[in-house]
Amino acid sequence: xxxxxxxxxxxxxxxxxxxxxxxxxxxxxxxxxxxxxxxxxxxxxxxxxxxxxxxxxxxxxxxxxxxxxxxxxxxxxxxxxxxxxxxxxxxxxxxxxxxxxxxxxxxxxxxxxxxxxxxxxxxxxxxxxxxxxxxxxxxxxxxxxxxxxxxxxxxxxxxxxxxxxxxxxxxxxxxxxxxxxxxxxxxxxxxxxxxxxxxxxxxxxxxxxxxxxxxxxxxxxxxxxxxxxxxxxxxxxxxxxxxxxxxxxxxxxxxxxxxxxxxxxxxxxxxxxxxxxxxxxxxxxxxxxxxxxxxxxxxxxxxxxxxxxxxxxxxxxxxxxxxxxxxxxxxxxxxxxxxxxxxxxxxxxxxxxxxxxxxxxxxxxxxxxxxxxxxxxxxxxxxxxxxxxxxxxxxxxxxxxxxxxxxxxxxxxxxxxxxxxxxxxxxxxxxxxxxxxxxxxxxxxxxxxxxxxxxxxxxxxxxxxxxxxxxxxxxxxxxxxxxxxxxxxxxxxxxxxxxxxxxxxxxxxxxxxxxxxxxxxxxxxxxxxxxxxxxxxxxxxxxxxxxxxxxxxxxxxxxxxxxxxxxxxxxxxxxxxxxxxxxxxxxxxxxxxxxxxxxxxxxxxxxxxxxxxxxxxxxxxxxxxxxxxxxxxxxxxxxxxxxxxxxxxxxxxxxxxxxxxxxxxxxxxxxxxxxxxxxxxxxxxxxxxxxxxxxxxxxxxxxxxxxxxxxxxxxxxxxxxxxxxxxxxxxxxxxxxxxxxxxxxxxxxxxxxxxxxxxxxxxxxxxxxxxxxxxxxxxxxxxxxxxxxxxxxxxxxxxxxxxxxxxxxxxxxxxxxxxxxxxxxxxxxxxxxxxxxxxxxxxxxxxxxxxxxxxxxxxxxxxxxxxxxxxxxxxxxxxxxxxxxxxxxxxxxxxxxxxxxxxxxxxxxxxxxxxxxxxxxxxx
Numbered sequence: 053x054x055x056x057x058x059x060x061x062x063x064x065x066x067x068x069x070x071x072x073x074x075x076x077x078x079x080x081x082x083x084x085x086x087x088x089x090x091x092x093x094x095x096x097x098x099x100x101x102x103x104x105x106x107x108x109x110x111x112x113x114x115x116x117x118x119x120x121x122x123x124x125x126x127x128x129x130x131x132x133x134x135x136x137x138x139x140x141x142x143x144x145x146x147x148x149x150x151x152x153x154x155x156x157x158x159x160x161x162x163x164x165x166x167x168x169x170x171x172x173x174x175x176x177x178x179x180x181x182x183x184x185x186x187x188x189x190x191x192x193x194x195x196x197x198x199x200x201x202x203x204x205x206x207x208x209x210x211x212x213x214x215x216x217x218x219x220x221x222x223x224x225x226x227x228x229x230x231x232x233x234x235x236x237x238x239x240x241x242x243x244x245x246x247x248x249x250x251x252x253x254x255x256x257x258x259x260x261x262x263x264x265x266x267x268x269x270x271x272x273x274x275x276x277x278x279x280x281x282x283x284x285x286x287x288x289x290x291x292x293x294x295x296x297x298x299x300x301x302x303x304x305x306x307x308x309x310x311x312x313x314x315x316x317x318x319x320x321x322x323x324x325x326x327x328x329x330x331x332x333x334x335x336x337x338x339x340x341x342x343x344x345x346x347x348x349x350x351x352x353x354x355x356x357x358x359x360x361x362x363x364x365x366x367x368x369x370x371x372x373x374x375x376x377x378x379x380x381x382x383x384x385x386x387x388x389x390x391x392x393x394x395x396x397x398x399x400x401x402x403x404x405x406x407x408x409x410x411x412x413x414x415x416x417x418x419x420x421x422x423x424x425x426x427x428x429x430x431x432x433x434x435x436x437x438x439x440x441x442x443x444x445x446x447x448x449x450x451x452x453x454x455x456x457x458x459x460x461x462x463x464x465x466x467x468x469x470x471x472x473x474x475x476x477x478x479x480x481x482x483x484x485x486x487x488x489x490x491x492x493x494x495x496x497x498x499x500x501x502x503x504x505x506x507x508x509x510x511x512x513x514x515x516x517x518x519x520x521x522x523x524x525x526x527x528x529x530x531x532x533x534x535x536x537x538x539x540x541x542x543x544x545x546x547x548x549x550x551x552x553x554x555x556x557x558x559x560x561x562x563x564x565x566x567x568x569x570x571x572x573x574x575x576x577x578x579x580x581x582x583x584x585x586x587x588x589x590x591x592x593x594x595x596x597x598x599x600x601x602x603x604x605x606x607x608x609x610x611x612x613x614x615x616x617x618x619x620x621x622x623x624x625x626x627x628x629x630x631x632x633x634x635x636x637x638x639x640x641x642x643x644x645x646x647x648x649x650x651x652x653x654x655x656x657x658x659x660x661x662x663x664x665x666x667x668x669x670x671x672x673x674x675x676x677x678x679x680x681x682x683x684x685x686x687x688x689x690x691x692x693x694x695x696x697x698x699x700x701x702x703x704x705x706x707x708x709x710x711x712x713x714x715x716x717x718x719x720x721x722x723x724x725x726x727x728x729x730x731x732x733x734x735x736x737x738x739x740x741x742x743x744x745x746x747x748x749x750x751x752x753x754x755x756x757x758x759x760x761x762x763x764x765x766x767x768x769x770x771x772x773x774x775x776x777x778x779x780x781x782x783x784x785x786x787x788x789x790x791x792x793x794x795x796x797x798x799x800x801x802x803x804x805x806x807x808x809x810x811x812x813x814x815x816x817x818x819x820x821x822x823x824x825x826x827x828x829x830x831x832x833x834x835x836x837x838x839x840x841x842x843x844x845x846x847x848x849x850x851x852x853x854x855x856x857x858x859x860x861x862x863x864x865x866x867x868x869x870x871x872x873x874x875x876x877x878x879x880x881x882x883x884x885x886x887x888x889x890x891x892x893x894x895x896x897x898x899x900x901x902x903x904x905x906x907x908x909x910x911x912x913x914x915x916x917x918x919x920x921x922x923x924x925x926x927x928x929x930x931x932x933x934x935x936x937x938x939x940x941x942x943x944x945x946x947x948x949x950x951x952x953x954x955x956x957x958x959x960x961x962x963x964x965x966x967x968x969x970x971x972x973x974x975x976x
Contacts, residue, residue: 072219072276073256074249080219080274086203088221088272090187099201106200106216106278108285138339184215187272204275208266217282218260218273220244225269225501227470230254231396232263232699233283234626238404238471238567238601239267243504252650252673253283254626257504263700268470268502287676287700304824319772327775341775357756361804365749373732374742375716381728383753384711386746387692388619389817391739392683392705394697395625395632397715399611399639399736400601404471406479407566407602409445410557411595412550413542414438418482421602423457423465423474425481437542444544445595446483448571449476450490452511452524457487472569472599476526479597494522498583507531512583520577525591529558529570536572536593546592557596565634566598600631603638606737611639613740618816622669624679626701629672642669650674653681661685679705690820696731696739698723713739748808750818751883755803757825759880761833763873766840767791773841780858782848782865786923791869794909798902799877805898806881828883828960836876836947843868843939851932860926863914864936867928870910871940874903879947 072080081087091099124130133152140148183194187205197215200206206218214228220242227239234240234254242257253261260273262282279285320342327338365382369375376382396402403422408415414434420427429446431438455469457477467474477487494513502509508527515522525532533554541547554570561568572591580587611621621641625632633647648664650673656664658681665685671678679695683705686693695702695709703726706712712727715734724730731738767788774781783791825833847868851861877899895903913919915927928936954960 070276071249072217073251073259074246075219076246077219077221077244077258077274080276081221084203084274084276086205086274088187088205089190090205091201091203092189096188096199096201096204099203100199103201103281104279105198107198108280185212200275200278202275202278206260206271206273206275208260208271208273210266210268210270212266214260214262214264214266214273216262216275217277218275220258220260221272221274223269223271223504225503226266226271227268227502228260229265229267230261233261233287233701234699238599241504241507242269242271250651253675254673284700287704304822308824319768323772323775331775331778341771341781357760357800357804358753360801361749361752361756364804365745365752368748369729369742369745370732372741372745373735373738374713374745375730375732376728377724377730378728381711383746383750384692384728385694385739385743386748386750387818387820388694388711388743388746389691389820390620390622390686391614391694391696392622392624392679392686392709393695393736394699394702395623395627395635396601397698397734398696399607399623400603400635402601404475404567404599405602406449406475406597407600408561408564408598409442409479409595410561410598411438411441411445412539412547412553413441416442418479420478420482423467423478425457425465425478427482429483434542441540441542441544441595443483443485444540444573445571445597446476446480447485447490448524448573448594449526449569449597450480450485450487451494451496451513451522452509452526452571453477454509472567475599476597497521497579500583500585500588502527506585508535510583510588512580514579515575519579520575521579523574523576523588523591525572525588526569529554529568529596532570532572532591533593535589536591537589538591539593540595549593554593554596561596561598562630563634564598564600565628565631566600567631569597569599571595571597600634603635604736606735608639610735610737610740611641613813614743615640617740617743617813619743620669622665622671622682624671624674624682624695624705626674627672629670632670632672636670645669647672650678653678658685662689665689676701676704680708683708692817692820694739696736698734702726713742744808744813747812747815748806751809751812752804752806754824754826754829755806755880755883756800758829758832758883759800759803759873759877761825762836762840762876763869764792765833765837766844766869766872769837769841770844773845779845782844783862784924787862787866787925790913790923791866791873794906798906798909799873802877802896802898802902803881805896807896809882826960828954831960832880835950839943839946840869840872843872843943847936847939850935854932857926859924860928863925864928864932866925867910867914867933868936868939870906871936872943874906875940875944876947877903879944879951 070083075083124133136148136152184197184200185207186193186195186200187207188195192207200216204216205221206215208214220226221244223242223244226242228242229239240254240257242260244258246258247256260271261284262277263284277283277285324338324342327333327341328335333341362382366376369382393399401422405421406418408417409429411434414437415432416429416434416438417432418427418429429439429442431442434441453473453476455467455473455477457474458466458468460466465478480487480490493516496511496513498512500510506527508525508531510523510525513522513524525535533549533551536549538546539549539554558568571594573594574591614621621639623632623636623639623641629647629649633645636642636645636647646668647670648668650671653661653671653674661681662685665682666689671682674682679702683693683695687708687710692711693709694711694713695705696713696715697703697706698715700723702714702723706714706723707726711729714723714727714730716724716730716732717734729742767783770782771788773779844865847864848861851864856864878895881895881899913923913925919925
């Protein structure tokens, strides 16, 4: 169902939040009537009563009995229940029991799955820390997170999870990992200075947010919002206001159920009136015949077989690292037209990599990715001189560094410390340095830690080359350049500083989406007695290092696969526009990369957003509200949207999307609980594999329907024709139920195991409003129903002409249905191609086992005496059996000729040859 454009706008926050980030710290204290020494205990108690606990409200709970009853609110299910009741009243207890069992199993499956959805908001509450350190009345104390109130003063250090939204009062070397809220892949430097009132969430460097993590440094901060008023609380509110959308398959089954119910009721009522009024049947006899028609027409086993088909799809996807949490989500990926993907950790590795080194001598690029110190440096310009200069920069990065790298047992590298510092250690390894040996020859004597106020770090080392010391500095390029009076020349000697050259290099790296650090050094003799901030100056600028979170190699291939399948991939990230655009270009998201920022989105009217959302391929610096608006805008244009993500900030849009896909390793519990599917390997490539499986599942469901309905239609048509012309019923109601529940379900279930047809990823996604039963399938259902009924009456007339009694004749009719279903199964296995191929005629193990089971069951039905008592069946002579099997083979040959003729004439679109898009050929 398309989303109404009027609903695109994100839900408004009930109360406007003050711009705490834009005011001075003293002003924030004044507004909250707070003190740097913290609140008095009695004042904190009063505020707790006024503002409530610092916790997210529990989700609205739906009673279990209500959720169970909701599973029966479906037209087809209600019709099946009505048929079961009528069958029970007429003492057809076997019929009634089987129908009721199918309905009950489906209700239990839906009930269990729906119960898991209520855990989404609970996962958000787990993001809060259990306790926090605060100042109360000037004394340090540990308090429960729930008791925090606006005006409290938090005491924070590295490793702490921030328990409430707070305005920074003091900070030392403070960096905060805000990736769960903003998607920013690198810890954010925080400072006390206010920022512009219009700054986006990622740019509010004077604020700390609940649920984020202190990566480095220490801080004192003033609590300004708690519970639902925090940013994470606002996300919880958005999540609670998002209604889970019905998947395309469920929508189609609902439409099919309503249509089928109407047709079946009208046909049953008309047949009842005809039998009584025209043919003179008694009301009870007529009602029994109508029940026989209902048993023949209603696909009792269809819901069960569809459920099993979806469950098999779940198993196949799990083998490809895609874990499905809700069954209908299996096929939704097959209908997906747009994938909105978070960047960090999804399309990228979420591992900073030092990619380039710019020096006066030239530019050098580092091979490899992630934190593995493997690879080499390659000079893009400048040759050996550039490599030597790059090594000098790498040495500074190794010495002026507090991080550590550890090799894990699985071959990956684990980091302790800042990701960019860890990337510098990996760069030093690629430059040929032994970290331990370098630290031994240049032991650290003193340091000036990084601080957001001066934005650089400096270390003092013993100089192995002389009696003096070596000063190493790294930090924001403009800050480091301001401390320099010279630059390293091509030979490493000091030369005149050229600020314009370095600014050009900084801009070039930024245009490629790289984050840049500047590096400088100075030798001092003798070793200074003190080493403080004001002692750092007269440095020699060595060069720049550009960092990037590189795209996954497999993600590049997966994006190409998705584009070949007609699926647009859009990046929605909290990162900077330049970085996002650079990654999008490397991923080849589109031929023309168009970037829209969150600030630009703010000025776009809801009516204009759907068109913009379709054109743009990257959305940068976005908030949870922006992501929600984008997903809804795309849905309003009829798109089936898949949303991937791993952070708390992704949870509302994951729930809003037709299929939410969360990351299993790095994803938060909130993201997982809001999603319909979780990727076990955090790999975007697994989405392309899941799309492949989703399309195969949908094809198999259509095959099941194309197989089941003609069988049921043939039975119903035979009953209707018998009543209309006053003939003897060719089958009894128990025999009809035998065909439906034993033969049709057994063979139909084999279709659930069918492998994907060739070219499944070369077809465009199906339209959201595409009917479950296409024009070709409808033609097939009508044609095969007629052929089945013709075969039934043909064998009935031939058997009676050969002198067989009614019971034997009916047994032959049931066997004829069995033979026609077996051969029709081979025809329906290929909706788009011919079944006359080695692969098609050989069958799958599931098909072969199903045929063996059906043949054995039918032999028992025909020849076992106790089956004769149950179903009034009789033994069938050998010659008659051969004729029945030959008739089934003739049916398959006729249907394959019909399919070939229709394909040649191009009557139905789905039978026309597949046109492989250029993107598919390029990916191949």
